[in-house]
Amino acid sequence: EDKVVQSPLSLVVHEGDTVTLNCSYEVTNFRSLLWYKQEKKAPTFLFMLTSSGIEKKSGRLSSILDKKELFSILNITATQTGDSAVYLCAGNYGGSQGNLIFGKGTKLSVKP
Amino acid sequence: NAGVTQTPKFRILKIGQSMTLQCTQDMNHNYMYWYRQDPGMGLKLIYYSVGAGITDKGEVPNGYNVSRSTTEDFPLRLELAAPSQTSVYFCASSSPGLGYYGYTFGSGTRLTVV
Numbered sequence: 001e002d003k004v005v006q007s008p009l010s011l012v013v014h015e016g017d018t019v020t021l022n023c024s025y026e027v028t029n030f031r032s033l034l035w036y037k038q039e040k041k042a043p044t045f046l047f048m049l050t051s052s053g054i055e056k057k058s059g060r061l062s063s064i065l066d067k068k069e070l071f072s073i074l075n076i077t078a079t080q081t082g083d084s085a086v087y088l089c090a091g092n093y094g095g096s097q098g099n100l101i102f103g104k105g106t107k108l109s110v111k112p
Numbered sequence: 113n114a115g116v117t118q119t120p121k122f123r124i125l126k127i128g129q130s131m132t133l134q135c136t137q138d139m140n141h142n143y144m145y146w147y148r149q150d151p152g153m154g155l156k157l158i159y160y161s162v163g164a165g166i167t168d169k170g171e172v173p174n175g176y177n178v179s180r181s182t183t184e185d186f187p188l189r190l191e192l193a194a195p196s197q198t199s200v201y202f203c204a205s206s207s208p209g210l211g212y213y214g215y216t217f218g219s220g221t222r223l224t225v226v
Contacts, residue, residue, distance in 0.1 A: 042202060043202075088154060099160060101157075
């Protein structure tokens with residue numbers, strides 16, 4: 001059965017800290033792994049990773065994929081209160097349907 | 113530049129009632145999806161569509177129906193609402209044909225069945 005497991009499920013840090021969010025996956029016909037940030041409403045896209053070992057960066061956020069060990073990490077450096085959100089990891093699986101299977105998410109709380 | 117539009121944003125239903133959640137996208141995406149998100153859980157796929165006239169079940173289709181008569185619209189129908197259908201529903205679209213599998217999500221519909 002396909003699954004995506006995120007850890008930790010919740011995390012509380014202080015502004016300025018660096019955090020690492022984990023995502024492991026078992027996905028049939030794996031195509032890519034995606035990270036989303038979800039605040040009050042709909043998830044917003046952060047990264048899509050298809051190749052092992054190639055880091056993707058956007059400002060203070062970065063992510064990398066290890067297709068051999070079947071996991072990905074999302075790093076956030078110098079965290080700010082605006083980083084408080086649920087971070088979702090999703091595996092794209094099977095054929096050409098573009099379907100995603102989501103993990104439960106990591107709830108990050110950044111305290112001032 | 114509306115993206116994916118969902119209506120209504122909130123709804124309270126009584127057990128046994130029916131309703132349709134509307135979803136419209138203006139990006140000419142072929143692929144559309146309905147997910148539900150329960151508290152503390154990830155998103156679970158209800159139904160998806162790869163184009164007008166084509167729909168298929170996802171992980172949790174029971175109690176729901178969909179149709180896709182146009183590229184733009186993908187309504188989700190709830191028949192005989194049950195408390196277990198209390199959830200936040202997200203519609204999304206994508207265009208895998210461009211090699212990009214990221215979704216554009218609507219803002220969600222919070223449904224409570226009492």
